[in-house]
Amino acid sequence: MEATSTLLFIGRFIGFVIVLQSLEFVKIRDTLTEKGVWRWNELRADYLFLPKLCQRMLDAVMNAEAFNLLMKLRLTLALLVLIYPHFALSFVFLFISTFLITLRWRGSFNGGSDYMLLIILLSLSLGMLFPTFAKGALWYISLQVISSYFLAGLHKIKKEKWKKGYAITNFVSAPHYQVPSLILKKAQHREWAKFLTWSVLAFELTFPLVLFGPAVTTIYLSAGALFHLGNYFLFGLNRFFWVWIASYPALYYCSRHF
Amino acid sequence: MDSKTLIIICILIYLILIVVFSLFKKTSKGINNSYLNLIKPLIPSWKFYDDYEETIMLFFRIGNSPWFQIYRSPKPALSSLLVNAEGNFVLAAHSHIEQLLNDIDVHQDNTRFEETLSYKITKNFVWYAIKKQHSLVDSFQFKLSTVDENGEPKDDILLSPVYTGDLN
Numbered sequence: 001m002e003a004t005s006t007l008l009f010i011g012r013f014i015g016f017v018i019v020l021q022s023l024e025f026v027k028i029r030d031t032l033t034e035k036g037v038w039r040w041n042e043l044r045a046d047y048l049f050l051p052k053l054c055q056r057m058l059d060a061v062m063n064a065e066a067f068n069l070l071m072k073l074r075l076t077l078a079l080l081v082l083i084y085p086h087f088a089l090s091f092v093f094l095f096i097s098t099f100l101i102t103l104r105w106r107g108s109f110n111g112g113s114d115y116m117l118l119i120i121l122l123s124l125s126l127g128m129l130f131p132t133f134a135k136g137a138l139w140y141i142s143l144q145v146i147s148s149y150f151l152a153g154l155h156k157i158k159k160e161k162w163k164k165g166y167a168i169t170n171f172v173s174a175p176h177y178q179v180p181s182l183i184l185k186k187a188q189h190r191e192w193a194k195f196l197t198w199s200v201l202a203f204e205l206t207f208p209l210v211l212f213g214p215a216v217t218t219i220y221l222s223a224g225a226l227f228h229l230g231n232y233f234l235f236g237l238n239r240f241f242w243v244w245i246a247s248y249p250a251l252y253y254c255s256r257h258f
Numbered sequence: 259m260d261s262k263t264l265i266i267i268c269i270l271i272y273l274i275l276i277v278v279f280s281l282f283k284k285t286s287k288g289i290n291n292s293y294l295n296l297i298k299p300l301i302p303s304w305k306f307y308d309d310y311e312e313t314i315m316l317f318f319r320i321g322n323s324p325w326f327q328i329y330r331s332p333k334p335a336l337s338s339l340l341v342n343a344e345g346n347f348v349l350a351a352h353s354h355i356e357q358l359l360n361d362i363d364v365h366q367d368n369t370r371f372e373e374t375l376s377y378k379i380t381k382n383f384v385w386y387a388i389k390k391q392h393s394l395v396d397s398f399q400f401k402l403s404t405v406d407e408n409g410e411p412k413d414d415i416l417l418s419p420v421y422t423g424d425l426n
Contacts, residue, residue: 111353173407
């Protein structure tokens, strides 16, 4: 696949992902009203340092009614992108609306998945607006994905609890998650917890090898998909699963042209 | 030098740089610039589940009732792999608690903590949860506590005043 057609494929997939995310926002839209949780009249205090004009623009877009309309527009464009991903400006709008979501939720609604979505949308916008940057866009997505695993592993391996295998047991036993009882029981076994810990660390820390040929890429990306699926069943991180899977074609492209 | 070698060198330099930077110990709370905070989502640190700390949860009570845990993640099912609104709402609540803890940590004593945005959002979270379950309440209170292995409150970190149930 050529760079542009890989970008188009990722674009369609991201359209699908944003449709799913928009449906989630529709379901919790009452939390954004002035009687809900994230009330713009209170949240705007975070942005009083901005010039008056920017504050007025945010007031116009971020109030519950306007924001709801923005989310509907986002859903419509995501559907359009899913069917016809050739309009570069659609990705620019999706990027801006995702950025506004991070502002409306004081940094992010869903942590890392919002950040990765922004990175992919920025790359798609630039790669589609300026086709000469298409390869660069795919490389940028790939490097960010590689960093996401590699750095996550690096931060973990510096911690004693991870090295000794306690961290996974602690996380899955935390009372605010509803981890399946079978996994909860397994996690109490020291050997099993250690094995799982070192499997995660090995996967994350060796992830940069993903670029060494399509066969290696297939193995790492399959492991990655299983890893995110596991994270969903443990911690409910469904958005991470979809956003990271959407980035994988970029890695596949880069490994083939490495 | 061909382009392939150049790419390999660039990737190696990039990986070495991120390893070197991640080895530096943090000596401060980081850069605290409002404008830079705006673009933080574009330059993520990619830290996930790296440090386990004691679980801290939000509890509420109505009148003199026992304390109830406020939001609990739903059991992940294959059906909600696609759309998981409730689960992601609870995850957002947990992220908010982390922000609240950080704000408690850095709070200056000359202003009332109840005036901070994090406190107001916490109160909204509690009131939103109560409204979902009860049509009428006289009073309510909430607290942030560490929990034991059964999810029961242990040590209080923040205890709200008692509020009347007529919040907007």
